[in-house]
Amino acid sequence: MVNRKELDPERSASAAFGALLRSLRDERGWTQDELGDRIRCSGAHISAVETGRRSPTDAFAASADRALGTGDRLQRQSRAARYTALLEGFPEYVKHEERASEIRLYEVGVIPGILQTPEYASALTARAVERGAITPEQGEERISLVKERQAALIRTPPPLVFVVLDESCLRRPVGETATMDGQWKRLVDFAALPNTVLQVAPFDMGDRRPLSLPLYVLTMQNRSLISYAESAQRGQLERDSASVVPLLTAYHQLQAEALSQAASVVMIEQLRRGTP
Structure with missing residues (x-):
């Protein structure tokens, strides 16, 4: 031709x-x-x-x-x-997340996107652009995706959302002091919702921690399972239930060892007050 x-x-x-x-x-x-x-x-x-x-x-x-x-x-x-700034598999995961009836997240080092305040998301993205890790255009993509994911969760009926945060997510400073205070408040407000559970996996869990890398597990309306696991340079979406079930089991083990929601909220409020 x-x-x-x-x-x-x-x-x-x-x-x-x-x-x-x-x-x-x-x-x-x-x-x-x-x-x-x-x-x-x-x-x-x-x-x-x-x-x-x-x-x-x-x-x-x-x-x-x-x-x-x-x-x-x-x-x-x-x-x-x-979404060129995202790891492979994540854009597809997001489309499933929009329709999931149950969402389970475990995150390390950073507050997950569905819980980020605009100020936290902007500060986090600005640093990535400053380091040259992403372009300004890719930074805009990231912020736009955070907004899309959060908007998609406001539906009827709402999904059940279970979140376990490694303690590092809470203690890693992002942006100004006011940015972190606003983000901590957002977490406390999230924990008070009727369709959510928020837990912190404290540092002193040590080797009892069954997961060390971020993990997202979705339960769809037909009860099928989808997982997304991420490392520094690679993301993997898994739709085979036989492969997802062991990850879900590890997630439940993590929840059992993590702080209760009440104790997790106490830890967050202590950080807001500046007490140990």
């Missing part, structure tokens, strides 16, 4: 989306204009997305999935293309 640009899906998440879109379109023998007609956009727009010159929106990916009969395959790929 004349003037057909070679695509390198390894170049970026947007390039991977474009290569997948072209592959699916080619399988059906459609031109860019023909696909464009089916999803109400121009062939030039299809070309720009396929070559990575334009990032796919969620609406575009959803329309393409419908036209191509690919379920939500392109939508899942598009989230990776949009």
Whole structure:
């Protein structure tokens, strides 16, 4: 084919989306204009997305999935293309989190996004940009995602949310003193909600701690399980229940060893007052 640009899906998440879109379109023998007609956009727009010159929106990916009969395959790929500052698997996890009936989180070193105040999220992101770990644009993506995740939890009926925070999450200073005070207050308010449980895993748990890295476990409405585990450079989404159950068991063991919610709130209030 004349003037057909070679695509390198390894170049970026947007390039991977474009290569997948072209592959699916080619399988059906459609031109860019023909696909464009089916999803109400121009062939030039299809070309720009396929070559990575334009990032796919969620609406575009959803329309393409419908036209191509690919379920939500392109939508899942598009989230990776949009949220370039996130580890692999996390954008897909977020979409499941929006529909989960039960959410279980264990976090180390940082308050999880669904509980971050705007000031805490901004301060945390600003430091990452300052270090050069992410670009300013990626920082905006992170803050936007925090808002989206929190907004998605305000639904009827609300999900049950269980959170275990390593003590390091509470004691790591982020931003100004007022930022941390506001964040601690947010945690206390969260613990008072009727659909939540907040616990702290104190340092003195020592080797009784069954988990050392962040872990998120979702129970979906059909009672299926999904987990997301994260290390410094890698995230992994797991949908096989046989693989998730041992992680859920470890989470329950962690809850049993952690402070009760009442004792956890006392620790947070002591930090707010500046007492040991």
